[in-house]
Amino acid sequence: VNMRVAREADVPVILVADVNRGGALASIVGTLELLGEDRKRVKGLIFNKFQGDVALFQNAVTWIEKKTGIKVLGVMPWLNDIMIDSEDSLSVNWKTRINKNAKLTIGVVQLPFATNLTDLDDFDFEPDVQLVEIDKNSSFDLLNAIIIPSTENPVSDMTYLKESEIARKIIDFSKNGGIIFGIGGGYQIMGETLDYRGFAINDKKTETDGLGIIPVRTVCDGEKDSGKVFGQSVHSQIKNKIPIIGNKLYFDKTELYQKEKDFEPLFEFDGTPDGFANQSIKIAATSIHDIFKNDKFRNFWLNIIRRSKELPELETIDMRASKEKNYDALATKVKENIDIDYVLKNIIKI
Known part of the structure; x- marks a missing residue:
């Protein structure tokens, strides 16, 4: 190339x-x-x-x-002690980095069609965080939270999660009060249903049930909507609104499937709601990429995990300064x- x-x-x-x-x-x-x-x-x-x-x-x-x-x-x-952004999802640093001082272990679900894994790069700079990959042989017992990353083929990856029984483990984790965050295709997977008939690929399966953790359904019409977005948090439990900058890249529409009092929009971009979270924000997701590159929101979410472990909250890290160093x-x-x-x-x- x-x-x-x-x-x-x-x-x-x-x-x-x-x-x-x-x-x-x-x-x-x-x-x-x-x-x-x-x-x-x-x-x-x-x-x-x-x-x-x-x-x-x-x-x-x-x-x-x-x-x-x-x-x-x-x-x-x-240079194992120098951390810079990965070039792409094939060379993400957190897959090989071990943080001996970690107090939070966050599992990242391994998906065959995973993409945009650089969404998680900034966790490398958090002093108490260790990211680990989750596959069909992984134990969830020591995980403090789970991230379901984006995928370029949510239907196929949802099928994989079912067949490997990872889906069952994730659902059980959520029922036991576990903290889960979904990004992009991972957000769709957390929903009730995925309908990709408008974006069929090689006559492969284009419909499936999701994990049913968030009451949303995704319908793909094949029309691409992408670009940088600017917005803020709107969830009622985030008392001080957090400015958000991210990137959208999707061919679908994810909407609330049924009204549930426990769930409400997480963000708003240009007047349009995006993502949902329950009242504790332990179950949350968004379609926006680079969400965890927003220092204040990343720290807000990590402090939810820290509180769940009865650990003290930490101050927000200035990622720009850390990267420049x-x-x-x-x-x-x-x-x-x-x-x-x-x-x-x-x-x-x-």
């Missing part, structure tokens, strides 16, 4: 290899062999995620430079380990 962009822009390329996965030398040689005419664009090599004494890796650096005729610009160490730390490491002068003078040619 990136090579295509480089070709269109007619710019040089730096090839980066992940040492932690193993086979980095063979990967570089093989990739260069397969690039054909694009090989000439590769002007430098970088080894990433190296653990150990880099001096012991020098023979490998010398060998690959001789083998390929391309300069190794540097070897980046494994981490990006500065990363920049320092790059300067220490990569030959930036060579990159500027011989590759970018400034």
Whole structure:
């Protein structure tokens, strides 16, 4: 993908290899062999995620430079203590990060068609939070809350949850007073019914019952509605309204299925209600992505969990400042380990 962009822009390329996965030398040689005419664009090599004494890796650096005729610009160490946003849902940090100081364990339901897992990235910066993936073999006994993430195929994923019996575990968790939050397709899954007949894909099943945790039903008409939204919390139990910025991306309409006194809208965007929550806000969901990137709301929700464990509430973390600090730390490491002068003078040619 990136090579295509480089070709269109007619710019040089730096090839980066992940040492932690193993086979980095063979990967570089093989990739260069397969690039054909694009090989000439590769002007430098970088080894990433190296653990150990880099001096012991020098023979490998010398060998690959001789083998390929391309300069190794540097070897980046494994930086487990620096947290930055993931590039996409395939490389989310929380799947591999262990917080030894965690007091809150939040389970994220593993879905075959899960998407937008970067919605949860900011939990990495919370000092007392550990996210863990939930699959069919997971025990719910030690979970303090559950998040059902978004999915690009809610009907298929709901079917998977039923067949794997994860659905039953989630329902039991909610009946026992458990805290659950759904995002996007996860919101739909928490509802009574999902009707995707207006957006049929390859004649696959397009209707199913949901978990029935929130009294809503989703009907998909195939009309896309997406973009950044600005709004606020409107739930009566959130005494001080919380400003919300997020992103909507959906082809459907999720509406209240039957009026229940216990549930009311959670947010409002441009005068339109979005999401629902019960009076304790232990059961809540929204169609809006990046909801937990709103510092005040994320902390409000985490404090619900903390209170349920009789833990003291914590103050809101300024995520922007935390991220800037981490990006500065990363920049320092790059300067220490990569030959930036060579990159500027011989590759970018400034």
